[in-house]
Amino acid sequence: MKNVHVARSYAIALFRLGRKEDCNEQFENELEQVVEVFKATQLGTVLHSPLATKDEKQALVKAVFAGTHPHVLSLVRLLVERGRSDHIAQIFVEFVKARDQFSRSLRVVVRSRFKMGARELKKIEQRLSELSALHVHLRFEPDPTIVGGIRLFIQDKLIDGTVRAQLDLLRQQLLAGVTAASR
Numbered sequence: 001m002k003n004v005h006v007a008r009s010y011a012i013a014l015f016r017l018g019r020k021e022d023c024n025e026q027f028e029n030e031l032e033q034v035v036e037v038f039k040a041t042q043l044g045t046v047l048h049s050p051l052a053t054k055d056e057k058q059a060l061v062k063a064v065f066a067g068t069h070p071h072v073l074s075l076v077r078l079l080v081e082r083g084r085s086d087h088i089a090q091i092f093v094e095f096v097k098a099r100d101q102f103s104r105s106l107r108v109v110v111r112s113r114f115k116m117g118a119r120e121l122k123k124i125e126q127r128l129s130e131l132s133a134l135h136v137h138l139r140f141e142p143d144p145t146i147v148g149g150i151r152l153f154i155q156d157k158l159i160d161g162t163v164r165a166q167l168d169l170l171r172q173q174l175l176a177g178v179t180a181a182s183r
Contacts, residue, residue, distance in 0.1 A: 004094070007087045010075060011094035015102070017071050024099060030072045031092045037064065038088055047085045054081065097155060105135040109153040111143040116150075128154075 014031075018024035038044050043064065047057050057080050065073050079085045100107060108128060110121065121138050128136045143151070149162035 003087060003090060006084065007090035008094045010079070010087070011091045012098055014071060014075055014091075015095055015098040019102075021071075023069060023071070026069055027072055028092075028095060028099065030068050031088075031095055034065065034068070034072065034076060035089050035092045038085070044085055047080050048083070093156075100155070103135070105137060106132055106154060107137050107139070109139050109141055111141050111146060111151040111153070113142070113144060113146040113148065115142060116140055124150075124152075128152075 014027055015024060018027045043060075046052060046060065052060075058077055061077055061080050062073070065076055068076075075091075076085070076088070079087060079091075096107070106128065108125075110116065110124060121140060125136045125138045128138075147163050149164075149166070151162055152159040
């Protein structure tokens with residue numbers, strides 16, 4: 001929980017800078033690239049290694065992220081300096097949340113085993129817009145593990161409308177009824 005609070009603080013500070021300079025789209029894209037570099041390489045391990053000096057770590061960050069907006073680069077350098085570079089992925093998540101809250105929009109990922117048509121996705125989008133009073137941006141992702149139904153990922157919440165989830169709920173209800181009846 002503390003990590004989320006720390007990440008949110010950094011993300012909101014960067015978001016406010018981006019609003020002032022009209023750079024939030026660039027900041028979001030570059031933060032996403034930074035996260036991908038951390039995921040795809042051993043950069044995080046090197047930056048946490050006691051074998052590398054602070055100056056070496058800073059030089060590495062500067063070289064790897066050359067061409068990045070100075071504010072994004074400063075953020076990464078500050079995180080490395082404070083030993084918090086492992087927060088970068090959560091900072092990105094919190095940055096996107098801040099952007100969505102500011103623009104009164106909601107990002108939703110729809111997952112289903114089978115490809116959904118534009119009409120089905122539009123219905124889901126419209127319904128979520130009506131319920132939330134926000135502008136909804138849907139993205140579809142196929143998920144071969146789903147037998148039937150759909151899963152909605154709304155920011156950090158999951159709405160599971162899959163057949164498996166419904167069967168699990170039914171099983172829990174039956175077990176609760178059996179337990180209550182045996183008392």
